[in-house]
Amino acid sequence: MDKFGSAESTKFDTYASRMMPREEYFTxxxxxxxxxxxxxxxxxxxxxxxxxxxxxxxxxxxxIVSSAIPQTAWMHPWIHVAFENTSAVxxxxxxxxxxxxxxxxxxxxxxxxxxxxxxxxxxxxGLQALSxxxxxxxxxxxxxxxxxxxxxxxxxxxSATPFGAMTTTSPPGRRxxxxxxxxxxxxxxxxxHGIPYVATASPGYLFDLYFKIRKAIETPGPAYVHVLSVxxxxxxxxxxxxxxxxxxxxxxxxxxxxxxxxxxxxxTVEVPKLRPVKDYLKPQGRFRHLREPEIDFIQKQTLxxxxxxxxKCKSSFPEFAPIHLPQVG
Amino acid sequence: MAQKMTAGKRIGMEVSIAVSYAVQLSRAExxxxxxxxxxxxxxxHLSSLVANGELEAEFITVESEHSAMxxxxxxxxxxxxxxxxxxxxxxxxxxxxxxxxSAMRFPIVMxxxxxxxxxxxxxxxxxGDIMAERDIGWIQVxxxxxxxxxxxxxxxxxxxxxxxxxxxxxxNLDGFILSHVVESHQLLDQETVDRFxxxxxxxxxxxxxxxxxxxxxxxxxxxxxxKMAHQMALTNxxxxxxxxxxxxxxxxxxxxQPVETYRTEGAKVLLLIMGSLAEVAETAVDELQxxxxxxxLVKLRLWRPFPFEELRKAVAGADLVLVCDRALSLGGGxxxxxxxxxxxxxxxxxxxxVLGYTVGLGGRDVQPADFIKLLRHGQAEAxxxxxxxxxxxxxxx
Numbered sequence: 046m047d048k049f050g051s052a053e054s055t056k057f058d059t060y061a062s063r064m065m066p067r068e069e070y071f072t073x074x075x076x077x078x079x080x081x082x083x084x085x086x087x088x089x090x091x092x093x094x095x096x097x098x099x100x101x102x103x104x105x106x107x108x109i110v111s112s113a114i115p116q117t118a119w120m121h122p123w124i125h126v127a128f129e130n131t132s133a134v135x136x137x138x139x140x141x142x143x144x145x146x147x148x149x150x151x152x153x154x155x156x157x158x159x160x161x162x163x164x165x166x167x168x169x170x171g172l173q174a175l176s177x178x179x180x181x182x183x184x185x186x187x188x189x190x191x192x193x194x195x196x197x198x199x200x201x202x203x204s205a206t207p208f209g210a211m212t213t214t215s216p217p218g219r220r221x222x223x224x225x226x227x228x229x230x231x232x233x234x235x236x237x238h239g240i241p242y243v244a245t246a247s248p249g250y251l252f253d254l255y256f257k258i259r260k261a262i263e264t265p266g267p268a269y270v271h272v273l274s275v276x277x278x279x280x281x282x283x284x285x286x287x288x289x290x291x292x293x294x295x296x297x298x299x300x301x302x303x304x305x306x307x308x309x310x311x312x313t314v315e316v317p318k319l320r321p322v323k324d325y326l327k328p329q330g331r332f333r334h335l336r337e338p339e340i341d342f343i344q345k346q347t348l349x350x351x352x353x354x355x356x357k358c359k360s361s362f363p364e365f366a367p368i369h370l371p372q373v374g
Numbered sequence: 375m376a377q378k379m380t381a382g383k384r385i386g387m388e389v390s391i392a393v394s395y396a397v398q399l400s401r402a403e404x405x406x407x408x409x410x411x412x413x414x415x416x417x418x419h420l421s422s423l424v425a426n427g428e429l430e431a432e433f434i435t436v437e438s439e440h441s442a443m444x445x446x447x448x449x450x451x452x453x454x455x456x457x458x459x460x461x462x463x464x465x466x467x468x469x470x471x472x473x474x475x476s477a478m479r480f481p482i483v484m485x486x487x488x489x490x491x492x493x494x495x496x497x498x499x500x501x502g503d504i505m506a507e508r509d510i511g512w513i514q515v516x517x518x519x520x521x522x523x524x525x526x527x528x529x530x531x532x533x534x535x536x537x538x539x540x541x542x543x544x545x546n547l548d549g550f551i552l553s554h555v556v557e558s559h560q561l562l563d564q565e566t567v568d569r570f571x572x573x574x575x576x577x578x579x580x581x582x583x584x585x586x587x588x589x590x591x592x593x594x595x596x597x598x599x600x601k602m603a604h605q606m607a608l609t610n611x612x613x614x615x616x617x618x619x620x621x622x623x624x625x626x627x628x629x630x631q632p633v634e635t636y637r638t639e640g641a642k643v644l645l646l647i648m649g650s651l652a653e654v655a656e657t658a659v660d661e662l663q664x665x666x667x668x669x670x671l672v673k674l675r676l677w678r679p680f681p682f683e684e685l686r687k688a689v690a691g692a693d694l695v696l697v698c699d700r701a702l703s704l705g706g707g708x709x710x711x712x713x714x715x716x717x718x719x720x721x722x723x724x725x726x727x728v729l730g731y732t733v734g735l736g737g738r739d740v741q742p743a744d745f746i747k748l749l750r751h752g753q754a755e756a757x758x759x760x761x762x763x764x765x766x767x768x769x770x771x
Binding site: 096097098099101108109112113114115116117119120121122123124125126127129130132133134135136137138139140141142143144145147148150152153156173174176177180181 | 432447588
């Protein structure tokens with residue numbers, strides 16, 4: 046693991062599966078659903094963060110499937126406290142590591158700190174704690190598992206649920222098209238905090254995900270990685286299509302893969318020719334009720350957002366002037 | 375500052391400042407706090423101690439009390455000595471996380487500068503905030519004056535961190551009435567406190583060298599057993615609490631008991647109260663005893679774990695106990711302290727009559743004359759048989 050553990054490795058986009066760590070930190074035997082894209086992402090994020098890392102996890106699918114007393118799937122030091130506060134818990138861990146390091150009470154290298162939560166725990170109920178932790182500049186990486194609804198409680202809509210999707214609280218009906226709002230742009234919210242590293246990632250592109258997580262945890266200060274987590278149970282999709290759907294999300298520009306380093310956008314996975322969004326929508330039962338006008342709207346809105354993203358990537362101006370606070374004391 | 379203050383010398387300072395010195399002398403390592411009146415002076419002063427390098431600690435300026443308690447759990451889990459302070463709405467916002475902090479057995483110490491809960495909004499003192507958090511599974515004490523606030527703030531770390539205890543602890547002090555008054559304090563020097571309170575030895579912590587999973591969930595076949603373990607931990611903390619208080623008594627000459635009495639010998643009528651109002655009640659007792667009336671005062675210091683036996687001993691021999699709550703159990707028949715006292719005494723074959731009063735809500739002043747009026751009212755009610763489940767003293771309209 047050590048030879049992949051240095052910042053050096055993040056300078057190159059090396060794609061060779063034999064170079065990936067063999068160590069497993071998220072073990073088999075957990076209770077996630079068949080075809081869970083999130084569990085796949087968790088497994089690879091845990092490889093990327095390496096052994097010397099402390100994880101704070103929000104309540105949610107991944108917490109519930111992995112930590113029933115007396116069992117655990119986590120090989121890392123791991124703590125779950127509640128739903129909306131995982132960024133605050135991570136803040137406390139970061140602060141404690143600071144003072145213990147200053148007092149010489151840490152044995153071994155200072156561990157990295159990673160906070161993890163679902164889309165509800167991140168963009169809805171956990172947004173305040175996350176914003177506070179990003180603003181305070183804690184040295185931690187936040188990973189959002191975005192399966193686009195409250196899957197753990199039975200597929201209720203969140204602010205991350207895409208337009209038109211059927212959930213149990215955004216059901217289509219005579220007066221409803223399903224989710225009636227556009228997906229909240231959590232990445233832009235994270236970028237707006239002026240933090241040094243923000244990225245999107247996907248279990249459909251594991252190398253891309255791996256290196257982004259490595260970059261995130263090697264970045265001093267806060268980093269945010271938003272991971273699309275395909276959920277066959279909630280998306281009403283075939284369990285063998287999870288990786289395919291993750292790739293289609295990127296190939297249709299529904300979920301472009303990019304990073305924002307010190308405010309500068311860069312596409313990390315270029316798609317030479319975009320597929321129509323219906324290729325992505327069609328295999329998913331949650332979009333089954335949509336008709337041509339809604340699909341057209343999704344297509345147009347998706348392209349408009351993508352065009353804006355491409356413009357940002359081409360822009361010679363960053364989203365913010367990089368903030369390098371002077372050190373005091 | 376505090377280090378330069380020699381033991382034995384009495385120094386006048388605001389009680390909040392004395393508490394912050396106690397936290398400094400305890401060498402707290404992580405402090406996560408959000409401003410709320412009347413807790414602010416404590417954390418402001420701690421913040422400046424950290425800013426000036428007088429306290430080697432991390433001060434986390436969280437964006438809410440919910441995050442203050444969450445960050446406290448994080449820092450305690452990572453192995454740092456952790457302190458926070460709050461009041462009222464802030465404590466209420468922590469509510470969800472308070473149960474988790476104690477269930478996960480983290481020795482966090484928190485000062486609650488007690489203040490009324492909204493609504494209507496009131497920044498002034500009563501015990502409504504902490505009574506809403508009665509069942510959070512923390513050790514809870516009430517203090518009567520600044521010296522006690524200072525003493526208990528240091529002792530709390532030693533109690534909480536004892537490996538036989540491993541529970542978070544709240545020191546309750548009355549907002550404004552204590553937090554903002556200047557009192558005379560006898561501080562200790564750093565060397566003495568260091569001898570009394572050694573560095574924290576975490577029972578378990580988040581450490582890659584020895585990974586553990588904290589905060590796993592329980593299925594129905596385990597939840598009850600885990601709550602039983604929590605209950606046992608809290609009731610069993612009683613012995614170690616007394617040990618620490620005894621050690622403090624030997625060190626400073628200031629002795630503390632779970633239930634304390636004032637001129638109760640031969641007293642047939644007892645007032646029972648928690649917090650700073652006890653000093654006011656003492657004056658009333660003095661006045662009545664000067665008139666030859668057999669009236670005494672019982673002060674409840676340890677609220678959780680509740681000292682059942684000591685309470686029974688303290689009221690033995692009395693005919694009438696008048697319990698003064700500074701909180702209201704809306705729609706209920708007994709306010710929190712009254713309910714606890716009644717349930718402590720109910721199993722006894724011979725027991726005093728117990729009447730309940732709500733006093734001093736939302737900063738309403740209570741003076742010695744009020745206690746005398748309350749006593750007269752209680753005696754009359756006891757004689758004729760109580761006309762209400764409990765009484766709201768001094769309420770108009």
